[in-house]
Amino acid sequence: METEPSFFETSPTPNVVGKPLNRVDGRDKVMGRAKYSAEYPIPGLTYGVLKTSDIAKGKIQNIDTSAAAKQPGVLAIFTHLNIPKLAVTPNDADGKKAIGAPMGFMPLTSDVIHYAGQPVAVVVADTFERATHAAELVRVTYLTEQPIAAYTDPKAKIFDPQKIQDGKTDGKTRRGDARAALTSAPVQMTAVYTHAINHHNPMEPGATTAVWEAPDRLTVYESTQGVTRTQKALSTMLGLPNEQVRVITKYIGGGFGCKGSCWPHSVLTVLAAKGVGRPVKLSLTRKQQFTGMGHREDQTQTLTLGATKEGKLTALIHEKTSTTSPWDNYAESNSKIINMLYDCPNFEASYQLARGNVMTSTFTRAPGEAPGSFALESLMDDLAYKLNIDPIQIRLLNHADKDPTNGHPWSSKSLKECYARGAELFGWSKRNPKAGVTRNGRLLVGMGMATASYPVHNSQGNARVRLYADGHAVVQSGATDLGTGTYTVMTQVAADSLGLPPEKIRFELGDTKLPTAPNSGGSVAAGTVSSSVYMAAQDVWQRLTKLAIKDKKSPLFGAKAEDVIVDKGRLQLKKNKAKGEDFMALMKRSELTDIEGTGNGKYGAGYETGQTASPASSGNVEQAGQHSMHSFGAHFCEVQVDPDLGTVRVTRWVSVHGAGRILNAKTARSQIIGGSIFGIGAALMEATHRDHNYARYVNADLADYHIPVNADIPEMTVEFIDERDPHINAMGVKGIGEISMVGVSAAVANAIFHATGKRVRDLPITPDKIL
Ligand code: MOS
Numbered sequence: 001m002e003t004e005p006s007f008f009e010t011s012p013t014p015n016v017v018g019k020p021l022n023r024v025d026g027r028d029k030v031m032g033r034a035k036y037s038a039e040y041p042i043p044g045l046t047y048g049v050l051k052t053s054d055i056a057k058g059k060i061q062n063i064d065t066s067a068a069a070k071q072p073g074v075l076a077i078f079t080h081l082n083i084p085k086l087a088v089t090p091n092d093a094d095g096k097k098a099i100g101a102p103m104g105f106m107p108l109t110s111d112v113i114h115y116a117g118q119p120v121a122v123v124v125a126d127t128f129e130r131a132t133h134a135a136e137l138v139r140v141t142y143l144t145e146q147p148i149a150a151y152t153d154p155k156a157k158i159f160d161p162q163k164i165q166d167g168k169t170d171g172k173t174r175r176g177d178a179r180a181a182l183t184s185a186p187v188q189m190t191a192v193y194t195h196a197i198n199h200h201n202p203m204e205p206g207a208t209t210a211v212w213e214a215p216d217r218l219t220v221y222e223s224t225q226g227v228t229r230t231q232k233a234l235s236t237m238l239g240l241p242n243e244q245v246r247v248i249t250k251y252i253g254g255g256f257g258c259k260g261s262c263w264p265h266s267v268l269t270v271l272a273a274k275g276v277g278r279p280v281k282l283s284l285t286r287k288q289q290f291t292g293m294g295h296r297e298d299q300t301q302t303l304t305l306g307a308t309k310e311g312k313l314t315a316l317i318h319e320k321t322s323t324t325s326p327w328d329n330y331a332e333s334n335s336k337i338i339n340m341l342y343d344c345p346n347f348e349a350s351y352q353l354a355r356g357n358v359m360t361s362t363f364t365r366a367p368g369e370a371p372g373s374f375a376l377e378s379l380m381d382d383l384a385y386k387l388n389i390d391p392i393q394i395r396l397l398n399h400a401d402k403d404p405t406n407g408h409p410w411s412s413k414s415l416k417e418c419y420a421r422g423a424e425l426f427g428w429s430k431r432n433p434k435a436g437v438t439r440n441g442r443l444l445v446g447m448g449m450a451t452a453s454y455p456v457h458n459s460q461g462n463a464r465v466r467l468y469a470d471g472h473a474v475v476q477s478g479a480t481d482l483g484t485g486t487y488t489v490m491t492q493v494a495a496d497s498l499g500l501p502p503e504k505i506r507f508e509l510g511d512t513k514l515p516t517a518p519n520s521g522g523s524v525a526a527g528t529v530s531s532s533v534y535m536a537a538q539d540v541w542q543r544l545t546k547l548a549i550k551d552k553k554s555p556l557f558g559a560k561a562e563d564v565i566v567d568k569g570r571l572q573l574k575k576n577k578a579k580g581e582d583f584m585a586l587m588k589r590s591e592l593t594d595i596e597g598t599g600n601g602k603y604g605a606g607y608e609t610g611q612t613a614s615p616a617s618s619g620n621v622e623q624a625g626q627h628s629m630h631s632f633g634a635h636f637c638e639v640q641v642d643p644d645l646g647t648v649r650v651t652r653w654v655s656v657h658g659a660g661r662i663l664n665a666k667t668a669r670s671q672i673i674g675g676s677i678f679g680i681g682a683a684l685m686e687a688t689h690r691d692h693n694y695a696r697y698v699n700a701d702l703a704d705y706h707i708p709v710n711a712d713i714p715e716m717t718v719e720f721i722d723e724r725d726p727h728i729n730a731m732g733v734k735g736i737g738e739i740s741m742v743g744v745s746a747a748v749a750n751a752i753f754h755a756t757g758k759r760v761r762d763l764p765i766t767p768d769k770i771l
Contacts, residue, residue: 015568016492016502020666024502025251025487034251037223038207038283045209046075048272048282049131050265051121051138052291053113056147056357056695060111060120060140068123068137073130076276077138078122080108084271087239096328099236100229102261102294103360104327106237108268113142114326115359116696117291119264122272124280147695150298151323151354158321158354161329173335175405176346178306181315185306189382193303193375193761196687197697198296198364199705204253205289208266209281210273219246221281222266225259225480226519231512233262234270242512249510255482256678257363258293260521265292290688290700294362296371297322298690301334303375306346311387311394313344318375321352325360329353332364334372337742340405340630341376341453342398347405357695363521365678366738369454370745371763377450377746378761381753390433391449391750392419403628411604411627411727414658415451418634418721422449422656425717426636436757443640445651446755450743452657456629456734459524460602462515463532465494467540468594469587471569472504475536479509479517479529484674484737485667486525492663493530493731497537499569499583507533515598523631523735526663528601531729535599541566543595548586555579604629604727627727631734633657635676635747641755646767648684648752651714658721660734668736672718675740681707683745685764 028034065077089106090096096104107119121138125131148156160172182188209221218240224230227247235245252259265284273280284292299322306315318335335349364370384394399416402409423429431447432438438445463477475494481487487507495502508514517532518524545564548556548571556564556571556579565574572580587595604627638652655672662668685706689698699705725732745763752770753759760769 015496017496018662018665019492021488021492021502021664023485023488023667024491036204036207036251036253037209037221037249038281040209040221042209042211042279045279045281046124046126046276047128047131048269048280049123049128049135050119050268050282050288051123051135052288053116053118053120055113055142055144056116058113058142058144060113061143062141063121064139065121067139068134071130071134071137073126074123074134075126075278076124076272077134078108078272078275079120080110083108083122084274086237086267086271088237099233100261101233102263102362103325105325106267107264115291115357116694117288119268122268124272124276147357148355149690149692149695150356151321153356153692156354156356158352161351161353164329164331164333164351173339173349174347175339178315178317178346178348181346182304182306182317185314186309187307187383187386188304189379189386190302190304191379191382191761193301193378195299195371195374195763197298197690198682198686199290199688200256200258200293200364201289201702201705201707202254202256202258205284205286206259206263206265206293207283208269209279210270211279212273216240217244218270219248220266220270221248223252223259224249224262225252225255225482225521227478227480227510227512228516229519230262230266234267237267238270247512249480252480252482255520256365257367257521260363260519263293286702287700290697291359294360295688296364297324297331297361299371301371301375303338303379305379305383307383309387311383311389311397313342313398315346316344318349319352321354323356323358324353325358326355328360330360330362332368332371334368334375337369337372337453338376340400340403341451343400343404344398358690365675366454366741369738369742370679370682373450373452373743374745374749374763377743378749381448381746381750382759385435392423392428395419395451406628408626408628411629412658412660412723412725413630413632414721414723415632415634418632418656418658421719421721422634422636422654425656425719426652426654428636435754438755440640442643444643444755446639446641446751446753447637448747448750448752448754449634449636450746450750452633452635452739452743454523454631454739454742456527456603456631456728457522457524458603459518459528460600461517461528461532463529463536463599463601464515465498465533465536465540465597466594467498467583469584469592471500471584473498473500474506474508475533476508476514477517477529477532478512478514479525480520481509482520484671485664486520486529488667489526489663490529490533493533494537497534499566523737523739526735527603527660527729527731527733530663530731530733531601532599534730535601536597537599539597539599540595543597544583544586545571547590548581551586551590553589554586555581601729603729629728629734631657631659631736631739633659633739635743637747637751639748639751639755641752641770646770648765648770650680650712650748653714653716655716655740656719656721657736657739658723659736659739660723660725660728661732662720663733668720669718671736672740673716675737676716676744677708677713679741679744680713680748682763683748683765687764
């Protein structure tokens with residue numbers, strides 16, 4: 001069987017891949033040279049400001065724009081009555097699907113109000129201040145109806161969706177007979193978990209700069225996790241060919257999932273620019289960010305388990321109820337991780353939804369896995385205490401040696417090593433197993449842990465390498481860098497693949513003119529793009545090998561291509577390494593200034609679609625679809641709880657993950673730290689409160705929406721298990737964006753239980769819930 005090359009074979013001892021290289025874009029960022037999407041000084045630029053609805057349900061009776069229009073510098077005020085029309089909107093039948101939009105509703109298409117914060121007008125002026133002032137003067141009168149704020153509203157109608165819109169999960173999933181298994185289980189436990197609304201709150205809000213170069217040709221500088229997806233959404237809505245819409249995203253100030261799709265403000269900015277005939281830039285205000293780009297939905301999970309007296313799981317039943325918008329059936333699929341994390345023969349999951357007057361919720365870091373693991377890992381902890389078994393032991397007892405959902409072997413799994421190494425680093429053996437007895441002075445001390453996992457999603461991407469005879473290279477892929485280090489790790493991969501020092505590589509991303517890459521989402525970017533870069537370099541070497549073996553002046557003249565290997569930029573015979581030459585000598589002699597190669601990086605198979613996935617590029621083609629591919633890890637948390645005030649301080653943290661090849665020890669550690677802090681925020685602080693009468697957020701700002709600050713977080717210990725997974729992709733990279741957060745809130749809750757003997761199942765765990 002023909003196999004494609006693998007980084008494992010060609011770079012057995014990588015030079016810079018894996019090393020803690022400093023960020024290649026770090027200097028530009030701290031010097032203010034890195035341009036974000038609202039920072040392009042386009043000639044003739046104007047400023048757009050949204051006017052949003054104060055009511056959550058009803059109709060616009062009248063919009064009076066006369067006072068606003070008279071203000072100096074105001075160029076246009078667009079409402080549903082005069083904004084340029086879209087060719088297709090997500091409101092149309094099948095429109096949402098065609099667009100790939102996150103919401104089946106586009107504001108300013110009618111007078112109907114579905115949620116508070118819904119845009120009702122776009123004001124365009126020659127300065128931001130003038131546009132902001134004019135937007136204040138737009139007077140809207142509404143015919144107001146009583147909104148539904150959430151599924152917890154007594155008036156809300158709870159229903160069974162046939163499918164929930166994460167695109168993959170049915171409203172119901174079954175394996176075995178969980179109800180029957182539960183009935184006969186000697187140990188039965190059930191508990192109810194609630195999760196507050198969370199907002200992503202990246203430092204850089206949603207931002208769009210729209211420039212129409214011609215009536216049918218558009219360039220958009222957009223703060224997005226995926227230029228390709230944004231291009232598709234905009235071109236479909238505008239009725240333009242893809243290539244006439246260019247999307248550029250060079251730097252992003254965080255995303256966490258909210259920049260994973262194209263939201264209304266981007267579309268409205270593009271339309272306003274068309275209407276006003278000048279470039280328009282629009283940034284969401286912090287308050288608008290809370291109603292502009294989705295959120296993690298408010299939700300209740302009921303988790304029931306059946307187990308033997310020894311602690312072996314026999315049944316898991318998961319039920320989730322959450323709020324969705326008036327038009328979409330979106331819910332995070334929490335049950336996926338509950339289904340696969342432990343060896344349990346019987347499983348059942350169901351989703352229920354209620355329509356509220358809210359925008360559609362969306363991917364929020366580790367969507368589904370984060371809240372799902374909170375329920376499962378909390379209940380596993382309860383089971384451990386009930387049966388007097390160590391929390392790690394109960395997890396080892398239920399360790400899934402193969403994927404319980406389909407019986408496939410794992411492509412690699414280092415979970416046992418993660419437990420062992422984490423326990424060692426944390427000093428787990430010194431923990432008193434009894435809850436509520438360990439003290440540090442008057443503070444209660446608790447230690448908890450939880451398992452983490454995240455699937456390797458099926459994904460593919462492309463890259464282009466242009467290698468120059470003077471020994472530098474330009475490497476391109478239409479990926480994005482959320483701030484997590486894509487520029488840096490791809491520079492490292494290109495350096496090792498081309499045998500050049502990293503400073504001789506320029507990696508370019510964030511432009512639909514570049515080879516197509518997936519969204520930086522679902523933890524797919526690192527693996528897919530790095531494999532694309534590696535494959536593009538291999539393409540270059542194949543071309544140069546062909547050149548060398550036909551060149552009479554080359555020491556490799558007449559050799560067979562398959563007998564030639566490349567080591568650090570030198571083409572040489574596999575069996576006689578002395579015979580060969582440097583690529584620069586070859587190219588110069590051939591009068592080639594540069595040579596280009598392209599590459600396609602594919603996952604061997606996705607967890608969800610293993611049977612139909614494209615074959616692996618890793619030399620294990622026959623294995624495609626035969627393995628389940630997941631990262632695994634373990635978090636360990638120590639808290640100190642003030643018994644009088646109920647305040648919780650995380651005092652120690654250890655995370656150990658097995659996530660395939662780690663491309664950069666420093667950026668990877670930072671990403672795990674960041675994700676864990678995100679999880680600690682969800683566990684202890686983060687909650688957006690929606691007023692039940694008006695269905696409006698009452699704390700839509702960073703003063704009242706609490707997130708951890710440096711003083712809340714201890715020094716964190718992060719390690720990775722060295723994992724060489726040959727099935728995933730050419731680079732063996734699984735991705736670490738989401739797993740960093742999975743299990744975190746449970747590890748915190750479990751530590752709090754160990755400290756206090758009190759089980760809190762309602763996130764965030766604020767002091768009032770502990771007292
Ligand atoms: Mo992530 S929630 O897939 O951006």
